[in-house]
Amino acid sequence: MYITKWFKPVMASAILAVGLAGCGSNQNSSDSDKETTKKTTTKNEVVNVYTARHYEADDEVYKMFTEETGIKVNVVKAEAEELIERLKREGESTQADLFLTVDGGVLANAKKNDILQPVTSEVIDKNVPENLRDKEDFWVGMATRARVIVYAKDRVKPEELSTYENLTDDQWKGKVLARSSTSLYNQSLLASFIELNGEEKAEQWAEGIVKNFARQPDGGDRDQAKAIAAGTGDVAIMNTYYVGLLANSEDPEEVKVAESIGVFYPNQETNGTHVNISGIGLTKHSKNKENAVKLIEYMTDVEAQEYLSANNYEFPVNPKAKQPELLQSWGEFKMQELNFETLGEHNAKAIEIFNKTGWK
Known part of the structure; x- marks a missing residue:
């Protein structure tokens, strides 16, 4: 992947540029199966x-x-x-x-x-x-991106993993890694549990994860993978695309991290993996x-x-x-079935549960 020189990020405080583009040639698409507009415009x-x-x-x-x-x-x-x-x-x-x-x-x-x-x-x-x-x-x-369980290949066997809920079991005490409760990714994950399983079970899950933390939440998703590679913990809750970014990084050390971890889609026999x-x-x-x-x-x-x-x-x-x-x-997986709007509806309750259970 390379950085395009065509566009540069513009900060939100900047005035939006609305300059006109150069004229394109009047050319029709040769691919009749594509219904998107494939012809160039004759005006700016x-x-x-x-x-x-x-x-x-x-x-x-x-x-x-x-x-x-x-x-x-x-x-x-x-x-x-x-x-x-x-x-x-x-x-x-x-x-x-x-x-x-x-x-x-x-x-x-x-x-x-x-x-x-x-x-x-x-x-x-x-x-x-x-x-x-x-x-x-x-x-x-x-x-879309799936929020999965990532594990240390040398210390965890895939058959030991099953569900998000399983991470609250005693076998994972001191081994679970996650980013902070301020992460929108974690808030939406918990919001999905509230929608699918109810507030009480969602709170029990958060409490159980906190009990099994390898350390206090720190850093982003990639930092959780690096902590697994460093031996700080054995499993982490992460978005899949971060694993891809590590695996294709220009930094050899990040590539090594990606090679040391596996991706597991939880809850395939129940509600499906959170997406x-x-x-x-x-x-x-x-x-x-x-x-x-x-x-x-x-x-x-x-x-x-x-x-x-x-x-x-x-x-x-x-x-x-x-x-x-x-x-x-990484294989195929069953996706959680829910209305994405509910993630917003339960966001405040998810934050409340995180605060109550000590997930900082």
């Missing part, structure tokens, strides 16, 4: 993106889209909450056409704050399964709606989906997109 056009996804792979997809359509993509990057507040503040004057973020709860919050509008597109409906789109079409999934989603929403006051819909269609089409998966190690939402060899090597 733009689409303006507010994104909480800070990934080089996304920037490269924007470049690919521009090369294929002639539509320039202007990008503002910031944290999701900041962008939501900015869209509320800007109102009808906003230049933003699309809002991109991670986490179903955040997408639900954006919808609740009335900064999005429904998207109607047969292409999108074909690209993205119904369970990975908002029920009222206010947002569309663009990638969260990254999604795209069309802003309520989009000035370039047609171009914005074209970009959503492009990002959910097979080519872009395969690029994102191969370079950011997320799972594609388009079922026709092939997964890279690394993701395939």
Whole structure:
């Protein structure tokens, strides 16, 4: 993966550039099976993106889209909450056409704050399964990531693992690693347990994990993997795409870490493995709606989906997109079945439970 020179991250405080793109040639697509717009434009056009996804792979997809359509993509990057507040503040004057973020709860919050509008597109409906789109079409999934159990290959056998709940057993005392309760990933994981199993069982799980901590939560997901490699703990709760980033790092030490750990999908015999989603929403006051819909269609089409998966190690939402060899090597798994909106609905209770159980 390389850093594209086409786009550079723009801080949220910067003024959104809305300069015109260069004219493209009038050329039709030779691939009749692709329903996304593959023809270049004959006039200068733009689409303006507010994104909480800070990934080089996304920037490269924007470049690919521009090369294929002639539509320039202007990008503002910031944290999701900041962008939501900015869209509320800007109102009808906003230049933003699309809002991109991670986490179903955040997408639900954006919808609740009335900064999005429904998207109607047969292409999108074909690209993205119904369970990975908002029920009222206010947002569309663009990638998913599973929150799994990662284990030390030299100290743990896969057959010793089974469920998230199993990590609370005495056999894992002093061996479990996790990041802090301030992590949205952990909050949404616990929120999913609240939705599926009820508050009481969710609290019991959090309490049991705290009891089995190898250390107090520290660092991000990659730091948990490094702690396994260092022998601090034997198992960790992590998002899959971080394992991919480690395995393909330019740092040889991170590659060694990835080689020392295995990926296990828990709860395959019960509710399934927890999966969260990254999604795209069309802003309520989009000035370039047609171009914005074209970009959503492009990002959910097979080519872009395969690029994102191969370079950011997320799972594609388009079922026709092939997964890279690394993701395939982890095997297939059953995904939790729940409405992603519930992750936002139970977020406050999840934080309350974390505080109550001492998960710092």
